[in-house]
Amino acid sequence: MSMNRPVMTSPLTADELDVLREVEKRVLWLSTAIIDHANRVRPNSSGLKVGGHQASSASMVTLMTSLWFRHLRAEDRVSVKPHASPVLHAINYLLGRLDRSHLTRLREFGGLQSYPSRTKDPDPVDYSTGSVGIGATAPIWGAIARRYVDTAFGKAGAGRQYSLVGDAELDEGAVWEAVLDPAVAELGEIVWIVDLNRQSLDRVVPNIAAGKLQGMFSAAGWQVLTLKYGQLLEELFAREGGAALRARIDAMTNPEYQRLLRCDADELRHRLPGDGPSADAIRSLLERLDDDTLLNAIANLAGHDLSSLDEAFAAIDDTRPTVIFAYTVKGYGLATRGHPQNHSALLKEPQMRELAEILGTDLDDPWRPFPTDSPAAHLCTQTAERLRRSDPVITEPAPVPTDFGRTPSGRATTQAYLGRVLLDLTRQAPDVARRLVTVSPDVSSSTNLGGWVNKVGVWSAAERHNWFADDSETILHWRERPTGQHIQLGIAEVNLVSLIGELGATWSRWGEPLLPIGVLYDPFVERALEPWSFGIYAGGQSILVGTPSGVTLAPEGGAHQSIKTPSIGLEQPGCVSYEPAFAIDTEWVLLASLGRLGKPDGTSAYLRLSTRPVDQRLAAVPDDPAARERRRRHVVAGGYTLRRSERPKVTIAAMGAVVPEALSAADRLQQVGIPADLICVTSPDLLYRAVRAREGRDDAPSWILEQIFPVERATPLVTVLDGHPHTLSFLATINRVPSATLGVTEFGQSGSLEDVYRHHGLDTDSIVSAALDLIE
Numbered sequence: 001m002s003m004n005r006p007v008m009t010s011p012l013t014a015d016e017l018d019v020l021r022e023v024e025k026r027v028l029w030l031s032t033a034i035i036d037h038a039n040r041v042r043p044n045s046s047g048l049k050v051g052g053h054q055a056s057s058a059s060m061v062t063l064m065t066s067l068w069f070r071h072l073r074a075e076d077r078v079s080v081k082p083h084a085s086p087v088l089h090a091i092n093y094l095l096g097r098l099d100r101s102h103l104t105r106l107r108e109f110g111g112l113q114s115y116p117s118r119t120k121d122p123d124p125v126d127y128s129t130g131s132v133g134i135g136a137t138a139p140i141w142g143a144i145a146r147r148y149v150d151t152a153f154g155k156a157g158a159g160r161q162y163s164l165v166g167d168a169e170l171d172e173g174a175v176w177e178a179v180l181d182p183a184v185a186e187l188g189e190i191v192w193i194v195d196l197n198r199q200s201l202d203r204v205v206p207n208i209a210a211g212k213l214q215g216m217f218s219a220a221g222w223q224v225l226t227l228k229y230g231q232l233l234e235e236l237f238a239r240e241g242g243a244a245l246r247a248r249i250d251a252m253t254n255p256e257y258q259r260l261l262r263c264d265a266d267e268l269r270h271r272l273p274g275d276g277p278s279a280d281a282i283r284s285l286l287e288r289l290d291d292d293t294l295l296n297a298i299a300n301l302a303g304h305d306l307s308s309l310d311e312a313f314a315a316i317d318d319t320r321p322t323v324i325f326a327y328t329v330k331g332y333g334l335a336t337r338g339h340p341q342n343h344s345a346l347l348k349e350p351q352m353r354e355l356a357e358i359l360g361t362d363l364d365d366p367w368r369p370f371p372t373d374s375p376a377a378h379l380c381t382q383t384a385e386r387l388r389r390s391d392p393v394i395t396e397p398a399p400v401p402t403d404f405g406r407t408p409s410g411r412a413t414t415q416a417y418l419g420r421v422l423l424d425l426t427r428q429a430p431d432v433a434r435r436l437v438t439v440s441p442d443v444s445s446s447t448n449l450g451g452w453v454n455k456v457g458v459w460s461a462a463e464r465h466n467w468f469a470d471d472s473e474t475i476l477h478w479r480e481r482p483t484g485q486h487i488q489l490g491i492a493e494v495n496l497v498s499l500i501g502e503l504g505a506t507w508s509r510w511g512e513p514l515l516p517i518g519v520l521y522d523p524f525v526e527r528a529l530e531p532w533s534f535g536i537y538a539g540g541q542s543i544l545v546g547t548p549s550g551v552t553l554a555p556e557g558g559a560h561q562s563i564k565t566p567s568i569g570l571e572q573p574g575c576v577s578y579e580p581a582f583a584i585d586t587e588w589v590l591l592a593s594l595g596r597l598g599k600p601d602g603t604s605a606y607l608r609l610s611t612r613p614v615d616q617r618l619a620a621v622p623d624d625p626a627a628r629e630r631r632r633r634h635v636v637a638g639g640y641t642l643r644r645s646e647r648p649k650v651t652i653a654a655m656g657a658v659v660p661e662a663l664s665a666a667d668r669l670q671q672v673g674i675p676a677d678l679i680c681v682t683s684p685d686l687l688y689r690a691v692r693a694r695e696g697r698d699d700a701p702s703w704i705l706e707q708i709f710p711v712e713r714a715t716p717l718v719t720v721l722d723g724h725p726h727t728l729s730f731l732a733t734i735n736r737v738p739s740a741t742l743g744v745t746e747f748g749q750s751g752s753l754e755d756v757y758r759h760h761g762l763d764t765d766s767i768v769s770a771a772l773d774l775i776e
Contacts, residue, residue, distance in 0.1 A: 012070075012310050019375045020306055023094070024065040025359045026376070028333050030090035030103070031057040032347065032355065033366040038106040039346050050107050051114070055331035055342040056083035059197045059303070060164060063326060064091060066309040067162065067193075069379060074389045075159030077509075079127035079139050081166045081195060082115040089123060093367075095384040098123035100367050118505075119539045124389075128538035133172025134498065134531045136165045136192070138538075140178050140321075141495075141502035143187045144487070147461050148437065148503065149512045151482040153395075156510045163192045170194065170213060174531065177492040185221035186461065190321035196303065197330035204255040204340045210325060223322040225312050227302030236297055241285035244278035260298050261329060261338030265291035268298060299337065303328035333359075392511030398431035400595040403632055408583040408616040414609040414656075415547040417583040418519070419448040421590050426455055432515070432594065439487045439500050440519045447519045447547055449486065453477070457484035493520050493528035500542035501535020504597065504604070508539055513598025515543075522546030522562040522608055529568060536574040541602040543593050547609035549579075550722030551748040552657040554756040561748035562608075566655070566723035569606045570685045577685040579608040579721070581659040582619040585635050585682055592636040610657040610722075612753070618663055637704040638686035645675030648715050650771045653731050655681040655721040658762050662720055665767035674775065677715070679708050684727050691734060709734045716774035718742065720767055740770040 012020065035052030044050065064080070064087050072078070080088045089112055092098040102122055105111025113120050115130030127142070129135025139161035150156040169175060178184060194213075198204060214224045229237070229246075237246045249257065260271060269286050273279040286294060302308040303326035316322045331337035335351045347355065349363075356363045370377035404424050408417070425433040437459070438449060460480035468478070489495050500518040507513035520528065525546045532544060551561040569577025576596070578589040586609065593605035620642065622628045634640035642659070643666055650669065654662035659680055666676040681687065690705050692698035714735035719728035725743030732739035744760045757763040 012307055015375075017306060019379050020065065020069060022370075022376045023069055023379060024062055024306065026094065026361070026370070027065050027087060027090045028058060028061045029356065029359045029361045030093060030367070031061065031084075031086035032334065033352070033361075033363075034086045034089060034103055034106050034112075036347060036352055037104050037366070038108070040349065040352075042104065042108070051344060052086065052106060052346070053083035053344060054086075054334060054347060055336050055339075055345060056081075056166070056197075057086045058332045058334050058337070059195050059328040059330045060084040060087050061332070062304040062306060063164065063193055063195065063309065063328070064088070066306055066313070067164075068095075068387075069383050070310060071313045072162075072387055073159065074387050075157050076162065077126040077139060077142060077159060078162040079129055079135050079164065080116050080125075081164045081169070082130045082132070082135065083166065084164065084195075085113070085116045085129075088116055088125070089121075092123040094370075094380045095387065096380075097384070103367050117538070119537070128534065131530060131534045132166075133169050133174040134534050136163050136169050136172075137174055137178040137495075137498060138502065139163050140184055140187065140190055141499040142505075142509075143189050144183065144499060145502040145506050145514075146510070148459060148487075149506050149510050149514070151459075151461065152434075153512045155512050156506075158189070160189045160191055161187075163190075165192050165194050167194055167196045167198065174494045174498075176216075177494050178498070179217065179220050179222070181490050181492065181495055183489070184321060187321050188318040191316060192321070192323040194323060194325050195328050196325050197328045198254045198258070199330045199340065199343070204258045214323075214325060217323045221320055223317045223320055225315060225322065225324045227305075227308050227312055227324060227326045229327070230300035230302050230305030231307055232293075232297050232300040232305075236285065236289075239285060239288075241278075241281040244281040245272075245285055248272070248274055248276070248278065248282055255340070258338045258340065263298075265294050268294055272298070299329050299332065301327040301329060304332055392509065394507055394511045394600075395513060397435060397507075397513045397515070397598045398429065400432050400591055401425075401429050402588070402591055402595075403629070404428060404587060406584075406587075407621050408619075410616060411613040412583045412616055413448075413611050413613050414580050414583060414586045415611050416448045417586040418545060418547070418590065418607075418609060419451050420583075421587050422449075422452040422517075423455060424587075435513060435515045435598070436517065436594075437485050437487065437503055437514050438517045438519065439489065439496055439503070441489055441491045441493060441496055447521075447545075449519060453486045456486060457481055458486050458488060459484035493524045494531050496520055497528040497532035497535060497542075497544065500544070501532065501538065501540030504535070504540035504542035505538070507541075507598045507602075508600075515594050515597050517543045517545060519545045519547065521560065522549035522565055523560055525562065525565050525568060525606070529572075533572060536572070536604050541597045541599075541604050543590075543597070543605045543607065545607045545609060547607075548611040549608045550610065550657060551744055551756050551760055551762075552610050552612045552722050552753065554748075554751055554753045557750035558748035561744075562723070563744045563748070564724055565608055566684065566721060566727040569608065570688055570727060572606065575604040575606055575685075576683065577606040577608070578683045579656040579723075580635070580682055581654075581656055581680050582614065583616055584619055584621055585680075588632050588635045589682060608656065608723075612657045614657070614660055618660060634704065634707060635682050637701070638683040638690065639679055639681040639704065639708050641677065641708050642680040643676070643678035645670070645677055648675045648677040648713060649775050650674060651677045651679060651709075651713070651715045651717050651737075652767065652771065653679040653681055653717060653719045653728060655684065655723075655728065657722050658720050658757075661757065661762060661764045662767060664764040665771065668764065668768050669771055674771065676771065677713060681721075681728060681731075684730075688730055691730060705734055711735055716740075716771075718767060718770045718774065720762060720770075722762060738774050740774055742766060742770055 273282040336342040464480040500516040503516035689700035690702040720742040725741035
């Protein structure tokens with residue numbers, strides 16, 4: 001038997017089915033009542049819509065009841081579609097995982113979140129969702145992260161990774177980037193269940209193209225299971241006239257079928273036969289049905305049939321990923337079922353009372369539990385015990401060194417030094433290096449990870465033969481094995497950042513911290529920003545390295561020149577951003593960033609690196625050990641004084657690749673009798689937090705401001721960086737001085753470095769001119 005086989009594999013007995021239906025009805029009631037209380041009962045002083053999605057939740061109730069109360073194991077993980085969060089909370093309440101007091105606090109400050117959140121909800125949530133498509137794919141990357149931890153440390157065990165996906169989420173490009181990655185076809189623990197309710201926010205989707213979607217998954221190597229009709233409809237199809245009825249429903253457009261859900265029995269008998277050659281046969285079949293059977297049959301889709309779902313879960317092939325297309329009705333069981341505008345519709349009080357009567361509950365006592373000795377209560381208790389997990393014992397990461405003691409010389413790039421630091425860690429801090437895992441799209445060699453990849457190998461769940469191992473001209477050795485520490489994905493930045501987010505959450509899932517570093521071309525940080533930001537929101541801690549960056553990549557042209565990314569680093573919550581100018585700065589900030597990963601109070605980082613070779617002697621690293629350590633602390637805190645004049649008349653604050661031009665400008669200003677201080681900014685992010693802390697708006701340390709911008713040395717300020725100038729413009733507020741901000745405000749173009757710098761006003765002449773304008 002497969003290690004991923006679910007718990008329940010025997011068919012449902014009649015008694016078990018009755019109990020499961022009772023639980024299903026209670027889950028429907030609770031999920032609907034949670035939203036009803038938030039919108040209709042709870043006082044709302046602002047008058048703003050609270051919201052919630054009763055219809056979207058209702059379509060998932062049967063699916064989630066079957067999964068949780070029949071098939072899940074403690075080691076399994078589930079990503080729940082965003083709008084079904086009340087169903088998850090209802091189930092957790094029935095399992096004793098959510099206190100009753102929280103049921104009245106949906107979308108209240110400090111209460112249940114709008115969408116499932118690992119870090120903010122009070123009950124167990126396996127994956128944060130809410131950003132459409134990103135939560136759906138998260139279990140794919142969670143599966144890889146689990147396998148990586150298990151091969152490296154042996155603590156993660158097994159378990160399926162389920163995604164409960166709204167059919168509209170399949171419109172998202174992130175879904176197909178993930179599905180089509182070659183590594184995904186090997187993940188047999190992945191199971192997606194698509195809630196095929198065929199409605200979007202505004203309408204019934206005319207043609208959901210289910211056949212095309214099924215073909216796309218199949219072509220990607222997935223097992224495809226389709227659950228269309230429930231057992232009641234299947235039984236009718238077997239009767240005389242049933243084949244014609246099936247053909248009639250199969251041929252309907254989605255809107256026509258949905259309209260039938262709004263009909264009473266008389267209307268159904270009139271509309272359903274249609275006017276085709278089989279109309280009389282269908283009409284004859286319908287005449288033999290009572291009204292209740294007919295009304296139940298038209299909505300009897302397999303996504304609401306517990307027995308059909310049971311059979312589907314038992315049929316999953318654990319050797320490859322599986323997708324289950326489950327046909328459902330949006331708003332199933334509610335007065336709003338099937339209505340094209342039911343997405344955010346709320347039941348009125350009379351409708352809630354009618355629903356309570358149908359489901360055997362009480363609107364005036366909505367949270368009443370099952371009687372203690374009832375079969376439903378026993379099922380909840382048994383399920384809770386089966387799904388009980390122990391909190392992971394978190395391994396303390398080895399301390400990361402802060403300085404390797406080397407002073408780089410010659411010409412070097414910050415990008416190249418990334419690979420050098422990783423290799424140094426394998427020699428000087430092997431316990432730290434063991435937890436490093438790098439991820440890149442198909443750019444490992446062009447981002448200077450070649451030496452690291454040659455050293456540690458490429459991770460693969462199973463070893464693969466390297467057919468170029470004996471080729472003497474092969475420089476990059478692609479050895480794929482379970483002990484490798486580099487993961488290569490296709491050209492899809494969304495996949496990369498989604499994976500490092502899950503790799504960065506292993507400390508909280510299985511107690512084994514990893515130190516994930518994702519490397520991509522800096523312009524594509526913007527493409528990857530949403531899933532990376534969402535990964536941070538969900539508790540993932542990682543380092544994202546954007547390289548090469550800026551218009552400094554002059555010959556490559558505007559398509560590969562990033563402009564806004566320094567500002568993105570400053571603005572991204574849960575992340576510290578750096579842009580080092582020199583190799584030693586790169587070492588120090590990378591080591592500091594690694595030291596913040598893999599712990600409850602950890603923080604992600606974004607490093608923006610350059611391919612511009614710079615004379616490392618310009619860094620003027622102090623020889624004295626105490627002075628060197630002081631420099632290191634300043635670099636890590638956000639900036640340092642690179643040159644200090646006796647009586648400065650102007651200050652230049654420069655960042656990254658343009659520091660050589662700033663130094664040259666300071667020399668020329670000195671020659672014309674204008675002494676200049678030069679500040680090398682390594683993190684506008686941390687300096688901005690320091691400014692806010694000094695104002696009492698943040699709890700960050702602010703000591704660095706007095707060190708590099710002391711008030712007694714306040715002068716007019718020129719800021720310059722290879723990025724948008726507003727990134728550093730706030731520095732002028734530290735001492736309220738006149739300022740000129742230089743940077744890039746338009747798309748780049750190809751050319752020599754000199755021409756491109758001159759075009760954007762980053763060259764020495766532009767810096768000198770800006771300083772003269774300020775002081776004269």
